[in-house]
Amino acid sequence: MAAYLRRRLLQAALTIWAISIISFVLIELPPGDFVTSYVDRRASQGIPLPPDEVQVLRVRYGLDQPAAQRYLIWMGRLLQGDLGVSWIRGQPVSEIISDRLWLTMAVSLAAILFTWAVALPVGIYSAIRQYSAGDYLFTLLCFAGVGVPNFLLGLLVMYLGFVWFDADVGGLLSARYVDAPWNAAKLWDLIQHLPLPALVLGTGGTAYMIRILRANLLDELSKPYVLTARAKGLSEVRLLLRYPLRVALNPFVSTAGYLLPYLVSGSIIVSMVMSLPTVAPVLLSALMDQDLYLAGTLVLLLGILTVVGTLISDLLLLRIDPRIRFRGTS
Amino acid sequence: MSEDWILSVRDLKTHFFTREGVVRAVDGVGFDLAPGRVLGIVGESGCGKSVTALSILGIVDHPGRIVDGRILLRPAHGDTPVDPGHGDTPVDLARLDPPVDLARLDPTGRQIRSIRGGEIALIFQEPMASLSPVHTIGQQISETIRLHRRVGRRRSREQAVEVLRSVGVPDPEEGAKLYPFQLSGGLRQRALIAQALAGEPRVLIADEPTTALDVTTQAQILDLLRDLQKRRGMAVILITHDLGVIAEMADEVLVMYLGKGVERAPVDLIFHSPEHPYTRALLNSMPGLGAAAKQALPSISGTVPPAFRRPAGCSFHPRCLEFLEGTCNRREPEPVMVRPDQEVLCLRREPEEPSQTRKNCPKTDKVYRNRTLRPESGHFSPIEQESRD
Ligand SMILES: Nc1ncnc2c1ncn2[C@@H]1O[C@H](COP(=O)(O)OP(=O)(O)O)[C@@H](O)[C@H]1O
Numbered sequence A: 001m002a003a004y005l006r007r008r009l010l011q012a013a014l015t016i017w018a019i020s021i022i023s024f025v026l027i028e029l030p031p032g033d034f035v036t037s038y039v040d041r042r043a044s045q046g047i048p049l050p051p052d053e054v055q056v057l058r059v060r061y062g063l064d065q066p067a068a069q070r071y072l073i074w075m076g077r078l079l080q081g082d083l084g085v086s087w088i089r090g091q092p093v094s095e096i097i098s099d100r101l102w103l104t105m106a107v108s109l110a111a112i113l114f115t116w117a118v119a120l121p122v123g124i125y126s127a128i129r130q131y132s133a134g135d136y137l138f139t140l141l142c143f144a145g146v147g148v149p150n151f152l153l154g155l156l157v158m159y160l161g162f163v164w165f166d167a168d169v170g171g172l173l174s175a176r177y178v179d180a181p182w183n184a185a186k187l188w189d190l191i192q193h194l195p196l197p198a199l200v201l202g203t204g205g206t207a208y209m210i211r212i213l214r215a216n217l218l219d220e221l222s223k224p225y226v227l228t229a230r231a232k233g234l235s236e237v238r239l240l241l242r243y244p245l246r247v248a249l250n251p252f253v254s255t256a257g258y259l260l261p262y263l264v265s266g267s268i269i270v271s272m273v274m275s276l277p278t279v280a281p282v283l284l285s286a287l288m289d290q291d292l293y294l295a296g297t298l299v300l301l302l303g304i305l306t307v308v309g310t311l312i313s314d315l316l317l318l319r320i321d322p323r324i325r326f327r328g329t330s
Numbered sequence B: 001m002s003e004d005w006i007l008s009v010r011d012l013k014t015h016f017f018t019r020e021g022v023v024r025a026v027d028g029v030g031f032d033l034a035p036g037r038v039l040g041i042v043g044e045s046g047c048g049k050s051v052t053a054l055s056i057l058g059i060v061d062h063p064g065r066i067v068d069g070r071i072l073l074r075p076a077h078g079d080t081p082v083d084p085g086h087g088d089t090p091v092d093l094a095r096l097d098p099p100v101d102l103a104r105l106d107p108t109g110r111q112i113r114s115i116r117g118g119e120i121a122l123i124f125q126e127p128m129a130s131l132s133p134v135h136t137i138g139q140q141i142s143e144t145i146r147l148h149r150r151v152g153r154r155r156s157r158e159q160a161v162e163v164l165r166s167v168g169v170p171d172p173e174e175g176a177k178l179y180p181f182q183l184s185g186g187l188r189q190r191a192l193i194a195q196a197l198a199g200e201p202r203v204l205i206a207d208e209p210t211t212a213l214d215v216t217t218q219a220q221i222l223d224l225l226r227d228l229q230k231r232r233g234m235a236v237i238l239i240t241h242d243l244g245v246i247a248e249m250a251d252e253v254l255v256m257y258l259g260k261g262v263e264r265a266p267v268d269l270i271f272h273s274p275e276h277p278y279t280r281a282l283l284n285s286m287p288g289l290g291a292a293a294k295q296a297l298p299s300i301s302g303t304v305p306p307a308f309r310r311p312a313g314c315s316f317h318p319r320c321l322e323f324l325e326g327t328c329n330r331r332e333p334e335p336v337m338v339r340p341d342q343e344v345l346c347l348r349r350e351p352e353e354p355s356q357t358r359k360n361c362p363k364t365d366k367v368y369r370n371r372t373l374r375p376e377s378g379h380f381s382p383i384e385q386e387s388r389d
């Protein structure tokens, strides 16, 4: 058990390290660097930068040094909590993303809660009433849920909100709270804004989860231990909750860790359509501008969140499935 | 058979209504089980033994359903699962004791659930797959105890350890804390037996309890079952395809073929005067039955036909060594009592069949020795019999 934990933590650390290198390389891959694109932009605006100023910039950001050196400088600053400065926006990265990061996590959490709240009962229903009218209906909805792009769903929700309630259902905060400091009222405002984005972002994952849960449960329900449990006099409900559901939930829990990056990458267009102040649009524009500090930091942060999420779901799995617990020790 | 039974199954029929057609998994099975006795049910794989067991407990899975027959359970003295009427009427034994027909009970209702595990317990063939992989042995056994007895968590855990001790688990305190995958096959089967005993049932159904185990462990588990049965006075239904196990354990035997009970008799008669051709063939296929057996074919010719394509007439006729053209493939046999306690489902044992005399139906030993020398039917080789289907 302890050995398993040690190995798992080491694995997580190595993964984060690898992600940092990959995010660095990804940012560096396109030809040119952000100074070049800045120079281009200034030139296109008709106010070109003098060459010596360009050189100063290059030295200041270590762009004249070898890539390995630049990576180390970047990492060193990150470890000191200095996320760098977005050159394009002329703002510290931490300032740009801190609020957005929290809002992203709030939206993601809401989407995950939505996914679980819907997928769990529907998946169970579909499994124990296999081939019933309800099962067919949900199957149909699931295919629709997987097939319809999120942004289209977002547009639809916005449109319906406008037509039915004459309300702009976009955004995560009411106008008067956008720049207000965080307090209970602002939090409450956020919570009230969460359901629709959660619905739009969570639908695809929900449909997928329903299918997984249904398949897993059907698999478990046909196993002899379910029959044994029935033969000893357990009622159907207790039998379902106590035995197969626990086993069927394993893959459910283990995929929870991957939901975060899935939601973030899936939320770029939705965030734009529904004007959600998440990190996704920032990430997109930073990538297009080759804004090294902003893009690299975002990719890295999301990577770390994913690794941590996966770690958490693995630890949860460890708790609910003794087979993993003991295989770890042996 | 005698009226002294606690469980009586009568003309049970359980069919599966699949998309491909109706599978008559159990299609006319009957037996009486007396207290403290062991009934062996034997037959090739797929002949409906397990479905019979599941039907008794009312846990046949969709699309299966009991379509006919009765499963009568006589209530234990002292407590009555059947409502005896209004509580204050004088106790009338005849009214207090009517058997419950399990086939008529709501399969999810409280009454059948108290019988499952409490009156009739079931252990399965695969000890690994039959235990929950995510709970300890102790958790699973104490859950059974709490389902059938009014005891608290703590007490039920202690009792679970006691049951484990009684089935010969070494160091039961520690054993209770283990998960099924941490146990050997033999210990798992003991744990499964312990769980079945935890509800203190009067009837134990063991469905191929030793099939998945190695030979040494098989013998140990059979010894344990016999010992427990004697000590607790339980009635046992032992399901197996192994006549050796039957010889060792059973008092009465029911031979099944394609969902039907084809012969029912005390164990001695089954081994010394079998009447049904299928029973004889099964005995013949048994290894180590002496020189006579070795000369005979090592197994029964042909295979069990697919479940939807039930042969017309007697369903055993494509493989039967006593097949009679025009009779066996036309008429369906009715059960006949060939002796006071021996029932057979075979046209050629029915008294009114003209060509049927005792002389033409030689005693078993002769059948073994002269398998191909049968009257009327000529010299059928097994292959010809198969092609007759
Ligand atoms: N769920 C099911 N659906 C359809 N047919 C089934 C099902 N379960 C069992 N059967 C059929 O019932 C017959 C008897 O099966 P079973 O009782 O398991 O045989 P045995 O235990 O004697 O080996 C088999 O032909 C099998 O195909």
Ligand code: SF4
Binding pocket: B276, B277, B278, B314, B315, B316, B317, B318, B320, B321, B322, B323, B324, B328, B333, B345, B346, B347, B348, B349
């Ligand atoms: S009825 Fe005919 S085919 Fe069937 S077992 Fe008897 S002799 Fe064989």
Ligand SMILES: [Mg+2]
Binding pocket: B046, B049, B050, B051, B207, B208
């Ligand atoms: Mg079976």
